[in-house]
Amino acid sequence: MSRFLTLRRLxxxxxxxxxxxxCSVLGTxxxxxxxxxxxxxxxxxxKVSAQPVLNLxxxxxxxxxxxxxxxxxxxxxxxxxxxxxxxxxxxxxDLGKTPYSxxxxxxEEKLWRTAYSDGYEDKLFKKRNKVAAxxxxxxxxxxxxxxxxxxxxxxTKELAYYTEALTxxxxxxxxxxxxxxxxxxxxxxLDKKNNLLHLVLPTGNDAGGEIWxxxxxxxxxxxxxxxxxxxxxxxxxxxIVASAISLFFSKQVIAPIKRITATMSELxxxxxxxxxxxxxxxxxxxxxxxxxxxxxxxxxxxxRIEKAQEKEQKEKERRQKEIQNLVNIFEKDSTxxxxxxxxxxxxxxxxxxxxxxxxxxxxxxxxxxxxxSNNTSENVASVATTTQQMSSDIAELTQQxxxxxxxxxxxxxxxxQSNELAGKLGxxxxxxxxxxxxxxxxxxxxxxxxxxxxxxxxxxxxxxxGFAVVAHEVKELASQVGQATDxxxxxxxxxxxxxxDVISALAAVQDDIEKVGDYxxxxxxxxxxxxxAARIITENINTxxxxxxxxxxxxxxxxxxxxxxxxxxxxxxxxxxxxxSQSDTLRSDISGFLTKINE
Amino acid sequence: xxxxxxxxxLALMLGAFVIITLSSAAYAEGSNATMxxxxxxxxxxxSGAIPSNxxxxxxxxxxxxxxxxxxxxxxxxxxGTAYNVRVNPAQDAGxxxxxxYEDISTAVLELTDIGVILVTEHLMxxxxxxxxxxxxxxxxxxxxxxxxxxxLNCHSGYAEICVKGVCTSKK
Numbered sequence: 148m149s150r151f152l153t154l155r156r157l158x159x160x161x162x163x164x165x166x167x168x169x170c171s172v173l174g175t176x177x178x179x180x181x182x183x184x185x186x187x188x189x190x191x192x193x194k195v196s197a198q199p200v201l202n203l204x205x206x207x208x209x210x211x212x213x214x215x216x217x218x219x220x221x222x223x224x225x226x227x228x229x230x231x232x233x234x235x236x237x238x239x240x241d242l243g244k245t246p247y248s249x250x251x252x253x254x255e256e257k258l259w260r261t262a263y264s265d266g267y268e269d270k271l272f273k274k275r276n277k278v279a280a281x282x283x284x285x286x287x288x289x290x291x292x293x294x295x296x297x298x299x300x301x302x303t304k305e306l307a308y309y310t311e312a313l314t315x316x317x318x319x320x321x322x323x324x325x326x327x328x329x330x331x332x333x334x335x336x337l338d339k340k341n342n343l344l345h346l347v348l349p350t351g352n353d354a355g356g357e358i359w360x361x362x363x364x365x366x367x368x369x370x371x372x373x374x375x376x377x378x379x380x381x382x383x384x385x386x387i388v389a390s391a392i393s394l395f396f397s398k399q400v401i402a403p404i405k406r407i408t409a410t411m412s413e414l415x416x417x418x419x420x421x422x423x424x425x426x427x428x429x430x431x432x433x434x435x436x437x438x439x440x441x442x443x444x445x446x447x448x449x450x451r452i453e454k455a456q457e458k459e460q461k462e463k464e465r466r467q468k469e470i471q472n473l474v475n476i477f478e479k480d481s482t483x484x485x486x487x488x489x490x491x492x493x494x495x496x497x498x499x500x501x502x503x504x505x506x507x508x509x510x511x512x513x514x515x516x517x518x519x520s521n522n523t524s525e526n527v528a529s530v531a532t533t534t535q536q537m538s539s540d541i542a543e544l545t546q547q548x549x550x551x552x553x554x555x556x557x558x559x560x561x562x563x564q565s566n567e568l569a570g571k572l573g574x575x576x577x578x579x580x581x582x583x584x585x586x587x588x589x590x591x592x593x594x595x596x597x598x599x600x601x602x603x604x605x606x607x608x609x610x611x612x613g614f615a616v617v618a619h620e621v622k623e624l625a626s627q628v629g630q631a632t633d634x635x636x637x638x639x640x641x642x643x644x645x646x647x648d649v650i651s652a653l654a655a656v657q658d659d660i661e662k663v664g665d666y667x668x669x670x671x672x673x674x675x676x677x678x679x680a681a682r683i684i685t686e687n688i689n690t691x692x693x694x695x696x697x698x699x700x701x702x703x704x705x706x707x708x709x710x711x712x713x714x715x716x717x718x719x720x721x722x723x724x725x726x727x728s729q730s731d732t733l734r735s736d737i738s739g740f741l742t743k744i745n746e
Numbered sequence: 747x748x749x750x751x752x753x754x755x756l757a758l759m760l761g762a763f764v765i766i767t768l769s770s771a772a773y774a775e776g777s778n779a780t781m782x783x784x785x786x787x788x789x790x791x792x793s794g795a796i797p798s799n800x801x802x803x804x805x806x807x808x809x810x811x812x813x814x815x816x817x818x819x820x821x822x823x824x825x826g827t828a829y830n831v832r833v834n835p836a837q838d839a840g841x842x843x844x845x846x847y848e849d850i851s852t853a854v855l856e857l858t859d860i861g862v863i864l865v866t867e868h869l870m871x872x873x874x875x876x877x878x879x880x881x882x883x884x885x886x887x888x889x890x891x892x893x894x895x896x897x898l899n900c901h902s903g904y905a906e907i908c909v910k911g912v913c914t915s916k917k
Contacts, residue, residue: 277870277871278870278872281849284870291849291869294778294869294874295869297874298869298870298872298874301898
């Protein structure tokens with residue numbers, strides 16, 4: 148790639164150049180296409196416009212009303228063709244080879260037939276003269292005169308049309324010049340000077356003929372201008388698009404490449420502390436960035452490894468020195484330690500012996516403790532038995548107190564019942580008093596009756612003596628009843644007093660019994676407390692018994708341990724001797740080892 | 747082919763109708779020619795039939811005949827009609843000579859199925875036309891195709907075979 152044709156320039160100006168070329172090609176094509184299409188359109192238009200005339204000149208038709216219709220169709224086509232200036236047809240009809248020609252002028256918006264047979268005008272003049280003569284001849288015949296006037300009118304119109312047609316033909320001939328055959332290309336000629344398009348086409352009927360059309364070519368100029376404007380517009384749009392694309396490429400490609408290049412340069416100079424951008428892109432730039440990133444990471448890793456190796460080497464040296472120092476220290480310290488161990492082993496042996504003696508003493512004491520513990524255990528068991536007995540007694544007592552309580556409650560209940568009965572007794576006494584009062588009333592009345600009977604018996608004299616006896620007896624009885632009721636009243640009064648006393652006594656008894664009940668309840672509560680206390684004591688005794696048993700077991704274990712300790716003391720002693728021996732060996736080995744290290 | 751022809755036929759009929767309507771406007775008053783007397787006795791010089799409007803017209807026929815068929819096939823509700831061409835014996839010389847007609851009725855085209863006659867009359871050796879029912883009622887204004895102007899346009903338009911407004915082999 149040359150110095151001039153850089154990638155950046157290629158990316159920026161490449162699309163612009165391509166689009167400019169493309170626009171030029173398209174513009175040219177568009178121009179040619181539009182120009183050609185316009186020409187073709189005009190040619191098609193001319194053929195369509197000529198069609199009614201062609202139909203007129205073909206064999207199946209010739210004139211008459213049909214000709215008028217064709218003329219009308221042609222006229223309509225011409226007037227609806229805005230660019231048409233002039234149209235003419237010259238040829239022969241297939242039927243009879245009659246000359247046929249017509250012209251149309253858009254400026255006049257009128258169609259004229261211009262082909263007339265030889266002597267056509269003379270024939271019209273002759274006809275007119277004949278009709279004029281007829282008018283004179285039939286001046287008095289209104290019917291025929293009317294007909295003749297119509298004929299005259301028709302002839303006059305025909306003559307005027309003929310004259311006008313010839314005039315227009317002459318005007319057309321002076322205004323427009325049919326192009327030469329050499330000037331025509333595919334049947335058309337563009338008069339650029341006058342901005343006119345000439346189309347010359349064969350009529351296509353058997354007898355032959357020619358159609359000549361002149362159209363306003365402004366449409367072509369307009370087309371050219373329109374195409375030029377559109378091309379320019381498209382070019383501008385393309386330029387903008389191309390610039391946008393270039394800008395896009397510049398931002399998307401050139402800028403990242405420049406960044407990557409700068410980054411590579413920095414990496415080459417050994418500056419690895421960089422942030423590499425664009426590595427997240429999924430295109431080639433992204434791949435480049437990622438490759439660069441890998442290169443950066445590899446380089447950084449390499450440097451790190453080198454530094455680490457250097458550091459490790461230094462560390463090794465440092466450790467070597469340090470080991471040497473440590474060896475020296477170790478030599479000194481180990482010698483000292485071995486000596487100390489030896490001394491300690493000796494001391495340990497001595498201490499072991501002393502400790503053995505101490506263990507022996509403890510062992511003896513433990514035996515004593517074991518014996519005491521056994522004794523305690525027996526005592527506790529005895530207490531437990533006693534406590535259980537006490538608990539049993541308390542339970543019995545509780546049972547009895549409960550029974551007493553029930554009895555007291557029963558007595559209270561019965562006392563209450565007695566009290567109620569005594570009350571009822573008092574009430575019954577009161578009722579009896581009322582009965583007695585009734586009886587006393589009855590007795591008084593009987594007494595009064597007996598008195599009256601006595602009085603009546605006295606009035607009766609002798610006849611009433613017997614009755615008087617009876618009345619007396621009744622009076623006696625009434626008196627006895629009164630006496631009896633008084634006695635009863637006294638007795639009942641006594642009963643009531645007694646009942647009242649009984650009630651009072653029962654109330655006192657009830658109070659006492661309730662007090663007894665309260666005492667019984669207190670006893671029950673106290674017994675319950677005692678029972679609880681006894682239960683707690685039993686539980687504590689059981690706990691104490693278990694504790695004593697555990698102590699006993701522990702003491703046994705201690706004794707066993709002490710036996711083992713005593714055995715171990717013997718082992719320690721032996722070990723201390725072995726240690727002393729081994730320290731000598733160690734001293735010798737360390738000395739040999741250090742000698743070898745220092746060699 | 748048939749459909750194209752029918753469409754063309756229809757277009758021509760419509761066109762003829764428009765033109766005849768426009769051209770006959772000035773003649774709305776009726777026939778120019780007078781109803782001839784005794785035309786029934788005139789000799790028939792040719793006969794034929796105007797086909798119904800649903801039948802194609804042969805292109806081999808003379809153009810004026812084609813146009814006549816197209817112009818009048820609407821009659822009899824489109825079923826066409828038989829016709830006779832009768833020439834006034836008094837005009838026999840002019841007819842045979844192709845001119846120098848007397849100022850009287852010259853010929854009739856009798857449309858037998860509808861009872862209408864198309865009359866050609868000459869006045870100062872120039873044709874005038876009219877249309878009547880066989881009982882004398884003027885039909886010149888009844889339909890554009892029956893207007894005198896329509897007849898005149900047709901005969902003058904086909905000047906190759908129409909001489910002095912009458913179709914003949916003489917020129």
